[in-house]
Amino acid sequence: MLPSAILCLLLASSAGTTPQPNTVWLVQPLYPGQELLVSRTQEALGKLMASEEGQLVGTRALAAALQGKRPSLDCLIGEAACSDPVDSFIASLGLERIVMLRAGHEELAYRCRVTSYLPQTGERAYAEGTGASLERALIAALIKVVPLASTIEVASVPQGATLFIDGEKVGVTPYSGQILPGERKVKLELASHVALEKVLDVPVRGALVVSETLEKNPARLVIAAGPEGAGISVDGKRLGTDKVEQTLRPGKHRIVLDLEGFVPLAEEIEIQPGQTLTLERRLEPTGWTAFRRELTRAQEQVYSGGAYFQVSYEQAWLHSARLGAQGNPLDDTGPLARRLTNEPSLSGLSFEYGHDGRYFGLMAFGAGYYHSTTPFAFTLERAASAEGRADATAVVIRALQPHLRVALWRFSLVGQLGLEARVMILNNVRSGDGRELDDLYLLDLQGTAQIGLRAQIVAGLYLEGIFRHSWTLSETSGFQGFHVGVGYAF
Structure with missing residues (x-):
């Protein structure tokens, strides 16, 4: 039985004071020869539970937490009637939950097996999870036996953007729902707007609020001007000569073409979000310039x-x-x-x-x-x-x-x-x-x-x-x- 398996450890490290509710996380390798995964798994658990109080990850953390505590032995020595003396002993130490976790690396993925035990009720739960990374395999197993999910609210300006979490479509903004802890990729997509991506570090049992303003897709303007040497300006800014390609905000813009000896050309244009507008314009020479050009x-x-x-x-x-x-x-x-x-x-x-x-x-x-x-x-x-x-x-x-x-x-x-x-x-x-x-x-x-x-x-x-x-x-x-x-x- 799981309580009996850790009883010796608890007896060796306890010596009674007022108990504090804690969750103990004990890690073992799933397969022989993979002992190095124990420390990696403990590090991943520590990062995952960083925002949670009373989380004891590993036997060393447990031993340190129980130093100086004195558990109740009444049920064990028969002075009190208990349905399960070992459960009563563990509960007297203030341990709210004990989670045994075994992690292993297979050919194409990581695998984690989890056993959760509640000393006060004797309830046990078992789960297993796999993933391309150790962290994903760990979360895939834990969420089946331990309540870890956080809540998330996502709003966007403008509304109606499609929301993706880790590449999976989950809804449109405004959105409220749950999200798993760990590193999560969130993406917002809306027609005629630039897609927005960001990485969220989701805590255990946290509450996240995300609010983003989406930018309209930039438009692209291509202008080819003649004759050779014709200057090109957009909204009063000189961009170059002969041919330019420029990213612009959607809307109305003013283009001006000029060259010495030629009649300047000014034109108002309107460009839509995401549009590529191509213009070809040629300046007309003045009278003397036309004569010289024809002569040349x-x-x-x-x-x-x-x-x-x-x-x-x-x-x-x-x-x-x-x-x-x-x-x-x-x-x-x-x-x-x-x-x-x-x-x-x-x-x-x-x-x-x-x-x-x-x-x-x-x-x-x-x-x-x-x-x-x-x-x-x-x-x-x-x-x-x-x-x-x-x-x-x-x-x-x-x-x-x-x-x-x-x-x-x-x-x-x-x-x-x-x-x-x-x-x-x-x-x-x-x-x-x-x-x-x-x-x-x-x-x-x-x-x-x-x-x-x-x-x-x-x-x-x-x-x-x-x-x-x-x-x-x-x-x-x-x-x-x-x-x-x-x-x-x-």
Whole structure:
């Protein structure tokens, strides 16, 4: 019997005074080899019963409390009639309740077995509890045999919040109920409000009152502003430029966008709790700014071109009367055309391919084909007649000519220098007396310079007008002339 099991301990530690009501908590290991759990269980009991008076946890606390007390032995020695002498003896020590607790650790959980004994009535109660922690297993067992629960009242502003205790929904605010002692997690949830969580240290048989004010869910504002560099302010506070993300309280707010040279934009907005409001706004430029921006935009579009290909119609002529064409350019024999006696012109087509940097570029390769629009009239040497006439055909090969360009709006001025090889054939040659002569040829190298004006029509497509002048060290004058072309930059 439980009273007999502790009788020796009580006799050894008692020596009588006026008894005080107490509860004795005695702990033993549930399984062999788990004696260390005894001290842990006693510590958990001590923490749990910290607010309760007259709680004796462990044999040492019991022995210390009974020092100097003298229990009544009347029932034990037969001087008084008692239904259970041992119960009467324990009751005379002032022990209101004796709780025997055995704790053990199993593979996945802790287990506690509890026996509660009331000496004055002889009532016994048995219970068992398990839990992931020793404290939870202890409380799970004790609440079945010992009244430990506390009361709790929870209020919230606004009302109607859902109340969770240790993750379990128990009601809505205002709420009144019971709560187990120990560390408890309390959570309040309400639509459009920030959930509130807190940890309560619940005493044994206590009374807790919790009152909380819930905050509305913050709203989120995302603003993307243009053009680049546009400033963003909300409610008079500068938040940044271009794009900002800001958490705001729900309600009405004033946003202002500004940038030098642009018309400021002010707007009133209203944002709901928990809402993410995304705004995209673009400032309109003032008149002068719009002009400058269009000028810059067009120039950048011109400068953005890389490679280009151009086809042109050309009109050219020899810029002096010097001429040096002969029957065999490699053999200094036969008739020789020496000097022009008229001002003939040539026309034809040319093309070129190159690459433009921002300011500097390179014409990689080009060629032109020309034919005289009026016959060439010239003097002849080493021929029976001193004069001759002929049609002229010329081919020009150009390569690796650097150029410089400067853009203003859609127009760009282009200057180019380089060398080109020229082959010209005088065919259908007739002397002054009407005789037909063999074709005459010339082959030389020209230095050339040109300046042109390009006008961009649409992105990449442009028209160009060019004046070109060339020089040569040979006996024949260089070309000069104009050409008009269309090109595409890509």
